[in-house]
Amino acid sequence: MxxxxxxxxxxxxxxxxxxxxxxxxxxxxxxxxxxxxxxxxxxxxxxxxxxxxxxxxxxxxxxxxxxxxxxxxxxxxxxxxxxxxxxxxxxxxxxxxxxxxxxxxxxxxxxxxxxxxxxxxxxxxxxxxxxxxxxxxxxxxxxxxxxxxxxxxxxxxxxxxxxxxxxxxxxxxxxxxxxxxSLGPHHARAARFDPSVVVTAWTNRKIRLAYAGYFGHMWELYSMWAWIAVIAALSYARHMPEERAATLASVTAFVSIASGTVTSVIGGRIADRVGKADVALYAMVVSGACAVFTAIAFGGPVWLFFLIVVLWGASISPDSPQFSALVADNAPSHQAGSLMTLQTALGFALTFFTVQATPVLAEWWGWPPVIAIMALGPAFGIYAMARLTATP
Missing domain, CATH: 1.20.1250.20 (MFS general substrate transporter like domains)
Known part of the structure; x- marks a missing residue:
């Protein structure tokens, strides 16, 4: 059956x-x-x-x-x-x-x-x-x-x-x-990758801004996800034995990342009513602020650091599906699949460099400055979404 x-x-x-x-x-x-x-x-x-x-x-x-x-x-x-x-x-x-x-x-x-x-x-x-x-x-x-x-x-x-x-x-x-x-009644063949979408991605203003917002989001997202357990363990180790700090860091990482599960579903519902770009913008305002506060709270009270990181994890995810939806909304129907494929590929290519550079920079400068640098991504994305909402 x-x-x-x-x-x-x-x-x-x-x-x-x-x-x-x-x-x-x-x-x-x-x-x-x-x-x-x-x-x-x-x-x-x-x-x-x-x-x-x-x-x-x-x-x-x-x-x-x-x-x-x-x-x-x-x-x-x-x-x-x-x-x-x-x-x-x-x-x-x-x-x-x-x-x-x-x-x-x-x-x-x-x-x-x-x-x-x-x-x-x-x-x-x-x-x-x-x-x-x-x-x-x-x-x-x-x-x-x-x-x-x-x-x-x-x-x-x-x-x-x-x-x-x-x-x-x-x-x-x-x-x-x-x-x-099973496959649903609306299942259809998606368009194969069309090289001409590169031109569309650049010349279509709304798609270009949706790409820009997505890149800012990805700058922050995977650096945080990849290194938050390490960051939390080092912060907690200033107040407790390393083994206990590592255990609490695993709990922190799980709770903070998993919290985005709920906010992403809720954000999707809200975006249908108030606008996808607005939801993405507000989410990045909160996540960018949390990145800065996490840098400030590094090594501080355990309870405070934990709460800020959990809020960071909850706010860092809801904007993600909105960028793909914005591309689909503004793309020619025959290019939507290819444009989203290109967006995803370029976004994840960016994360290769950010994830790779994060621990190297932390070894040079220490973790707080590197955590604060993650906020540059949301700042860039906020600017892109503000321009997109202002575009007729």
Missing amino acids: AAGKWASVGILLVVECFALSLWFVSAAILPGMMAETEITPFRQAALSSGVQLGFVAGALVSAVLGLPDRFDPRRVMGIAAVSAGVINLTLLVSVPGSTAAIAARFMTGAMLAGVYPVGMKIAVGWGEKDRGFLVGTLLGALILGSALPHLFALTGSGDWRLTVLIASIAAIFAGLVGQLA
Whole structure:
């Protein structure tokens, strides 16, 4: 018996949540790996930024080849999730921080490009009037999945290998259970990547500003997600033993990232009423301010630092789906898919550099200035959204 709309959407949420738990595995297990072997700041960053770079490569290859169009998207998603889980298992036999481990993270990111975007394609096939809600809900699942490795780390009794194993099994399970979903009545073939969209992305003012806002958002988002556990552990260590600080840091990272799950769904509902650009602007005002306050509170009272970081995590996510929706709203219908693909690829390419540079700059300058620099992204995005709302 074929799964109905909400059963299929529920299955997709499980797939996205469990498969995307692979994204920040390296961030969650980094303290454990470094306790066993010395890893340079460059390689520490590469374990996380490699996923971003792999995702960009995978997304472009998938778009150019039209994989979800030529084959059943459920099969594409399933193969990608299972492959990502298997590849992630190679971390168990690789030297921590080695070239082989970094390569595994790159390939994991490439496979995840066949999970999240393809899941979005399946989800929107189940509705037209409620597509904003469907997209926001799926993004919420991605956010929760991004937070899960920090929860897994709490169950590992200090053994980072158990976290790797749990996340890999979750991704493999996700790929298999995803085959139970059905395709909705509005499922259609998406346009393949059209090179001419580069011209549209630059000449269409509203799309150009939506891109700019998205880039500012991505400047901040993945740097925060990738390094907040490390930042929190260092801050807490000034007031408690390192082991206890590391445990509380994992809790902080999970709660702060996962809080964006709820705010993204709520933000999507509000955006349909007050405007997508307005919701994105207000979210970036709050997240940018939180970045500055986090830098100021670094090393300060534990309770204060925790509250600010949780608010930061709650405010850093709701704007994300609005940028894609703004592109879709203002794009020619035959170019919407390609323009969103290009937007995603360029945004994640930017995160490769920001995630990679963050620990290196922190080693030179200390963490507070680097945290404050993250606020430059929202500031740029606020300017872009203000100009977009003023555009007729």
